Amino acid sequence: MNPLRLAIVGLGKIARDQHIPAIAATPGIELAAVASRNAALDGIAHFATLDDMLADGLEIDAVALCTPPQVRRGQAALALASGKHVLLEKPPGATVSELAPLTAAAEATGRTLFATWHSRFAAAVEPARAFLADHNIRSVTIEWKEDVRVWHPGQEWIWEPGGLGVFDPAINALSILTRILPRPVFLTSAHLAFPANRAAPIAAELDMADTEGVPIRAELDFLQTGSQTWDIRVETDAGNLTLSSGGAKLFHDGVALINAKEAEYAGIYRHFVELIRAGRSDVDATPLALVADAFLLGRRTIVDPFEY
């Protein structure tokens, strides 16, 4: 079977850091083109925009949309209408409501739509899910604190409406949470801190619960310097389970069970190829809905202006 021919749209940080190496390492798919207004790759067909690429007629089976969430819906709709399979970076869009029409378009055209949650492919996630299916959960605490200046240097889109601010990384925690817990989760209250000059929050506290009343607390910060924290702690009747380093490590009562090298994007591309071969889509809006609910329900505080 010929490898799937994929185009990357938006050659920014995540496309370079993760997508290009993961595509190269995945059997069944190859990078055939790039659509980027500002950059090109040696030896790979280049177009300034997705529209130009589609108009050219170059043979492409699928696109990976590595652009900011605010522009992804239009690109996804265009790509699906042109008969391409579509991989969406996280978050899958700037709104929850834009996803249903995209899913319907994928179904109507018989193409795959894959809304990726890269953190769900971290090594600790499936073992944690299996453990929690068999034990009583008492509480969950999320600490997701990183330095925006280190991880998102100069990314102005993150502070625009739909850019999500601190929820851009924190939605990864919510994607893990909603995968490992055995029951649905909903938001009960939130507090969001907005810099005076920005349209997205720089810090947040969330209180959530599952349908059995298990309390879930999340503390999110975009200004943490020094050591960075991407931890989820679950207190159970069989001890404490901690996923740290974004889910790369798993501890049970302090004893290390998993200490993996990061391989999330290899998992993403393996799954994308499987979905396409099976004629299926995979779109879960649950983490994005929790973020939307935080914007709906959260009390807002205005804090110091933020500049890079």
Ligand code: NAP
């Ligand atoms: P980025 O470095 O700003 O790259 C995004 C790219 O999208 C830009 O380089 C630009 O590419 C294109 N772009 C920007 N604005 C556009 C517009 N208005 N219209 C069309 N294209 C536009 O951002 P990133 O960090 O790679 O993040 C992209 C997505 O990946 C985000 O949703 C983010 O949450 C997700 N993600 C990021 C990370 C990370 O560590 N950075 C990790 C996981 C997921 P061209 O100049 O090539 O056109």
